[in-house]
Amino acid sequence: MRFILLWACLFFGLVSFSQEKTTNSYFDINYFKGNIALHNNDILHLIQGHPEGVILGWNKKTFGEHAWESRFNYPDYGVSFSYQNLKNEVLGNNYALYGHYNFYFFKRNLMFRIGQGIAFTTNPYHPEDNHKNIAFGSRYMSSTYVMINYKKERLINKFGLQAGLSLIHYSNANVKAPNTSINSLTFNVGVNYNFDDNTQEFITHLKEKFTEPIKYNLVFRSGVNESDVVGSGQYAFYIFSAYADKRFNHKSAFQLGTDVFFSNFLKELIYYSSVAFPSRDIDPETDYKRIGLFAGHELFINKLSVVTQIGYYVYYPFDFEGRTYQRIGLKRYFGDKWFVALTLKAHAAKAEAVEIGIGVRL
Numbered sequence: 001m002r003f004i005l006l007w008a009c010l011f012f013g014l015v016s017f018s019q020e021k022t023t024n025s026y027f028d029i030n031y032f033k034g035n036i037a038l039h040n041n042d043i044l045h046l047i048q049g050h051p052e053g054v055i056l057g058w059n060k061k062t063f064g065e066h067a068w069e070s071r072f073n074y075p076d077y078g079v080s081f082s083y084q085n086l087k088n089e090v091l092g093n094n095y096a097l098y099g100h101y102n103f104y105f106f107k108r109n110l111m112f113r114i115g116q117g118i119a120f121t122t123n124p125y126h127p128e129d130n131h132k133n134i135a136f137g138s139r140y141m142s143s144t145y146v147m148i149n150y151k152k153e154r155l156i157n158k159f160g161l162q163a164g165l166s167l168i169h170y171s172n173a174n175v176k177a178p179n180t181s182i183n184s185l186t187f188n189v190g191v192n193y194n195f196d197d198n199t200q201e202f203i204t205h206l207k208e209k210f211t212e213p214i215k216y217n218l219v220f221r222s223g224v225n226e227s228d229v230v231g232s233g234q235y236a237f238y239i240f241s242a243y244a245d246k247r248f249n250h251k252s253a254f255q256l257g258t259d260v261f262f263s264n265f266l267k268e269l270i271y272y273s274s275v276a277f278p279s280r281d282i283d284p285e286t287d288y289k290r291i292g293l294f295a296g297h298e299l300f301i302n303k304l305s306v307v308t309q310i311g312y313y314v315y316y317p318f319d320f321e322g323r324t325y326q327r328i329g330l331k332r333y334f335g336d337k338w339f340v341a342l343t344l345k346a347h348a349a350k351a352e353a354v355e356i357g358i359g360v361r362l
Helices: 002-016 041-046 067-071 264-276
Strands: 025-036 052-060 076-085 093-105 110-121 140-156 159-171 182-194 215-225 235-247 252-263 290-301 304-315 324-334 338-347 350-361
Touching (some): 025 159, 215 252, 235 350, 252 264, 290 324
Antiparallel strands (some): 025 182, 076 093, 110 140, 140 159, 215 235, 215 350, 235 252, 324 338
16 A cells, blocks of 8 residues: 555655656556466466556557558556555566557547557566466566456546546466466556647548559578476577468458477477476477467558467477467567567467567568
8 A cells, every 4th residue: 555655745746856848648547456367277376366566658649640550549648657566475566567558439438458568577587486376487578468448538527537447467478487477456546737828620531542562571580589398498589480461451461371399498308307297108209389370450550560379380390289279479570571570479378489570571
């Protein structure tokens, strides 16, 4: 509760320093409380109370200065900071910093926010000091949160109210084991404060038909990860992807392509399994490489885009988490061809790796 009071004081302090010039921005603070979702029976011992915390956000409004803003119903973008008490000494407390977008529906009364960032936990797994914390194997993790709020602005002068539901996810994506992750389902209520006296008028852009010919993409992705065997070590992986995409309008493109995976953690896991579990009759020389075919979708938002893909391994010599995989993440374009990407590869709810990639679209 002391942290909540601290953030509330910070909020009103920022309000007092707001300037008179037009900024087209607002600040909000949300208190949340809820439950840890039981997505894995292994974390049952970690669910002891009702996690609570605060999310502070600075938001920049858009009014249609650029065409993409009107296509997405004039979203906000900004940064947010969260503090969460997980109500368990084993789990500790989490702090996170995010970049986010707010999208609006139903005459702008319903706000949907999605944020992606990095989190810090105060009490990660340690084999001697904190062996029960199988959720967070590292002190730094990735974090995603989504928030759905019914929102009203300027109910009392520049102050408004909002309330709704949030889902907060923490995971290091198997950068280091263990990593069962934590999902919190919460109810949130908060206030918002507009720094400006009045809102601008929205600019409407004429809808234009837009298509592109088929484009060809080459991507190289890499990073480090570890198998679920604690202490087995972190190893680099390399992924080469080639795919074609067809953009049908300003927002969407569909993809079809192939991935070739060189996952060195899998090489170590194959050898470990052959020694530790002789009854499985695993050949230690089994090929660790995999080849997959995938279909996907890309949602274009200004220079950013959101990528979702589902794939199937056609070359799969060693059984690891099943033949189907998914990828979701962000791309940032530089010019018309080059881009960088940050994506998560998973098998259903089981993360395998955070991928950092660079690519070209020809």
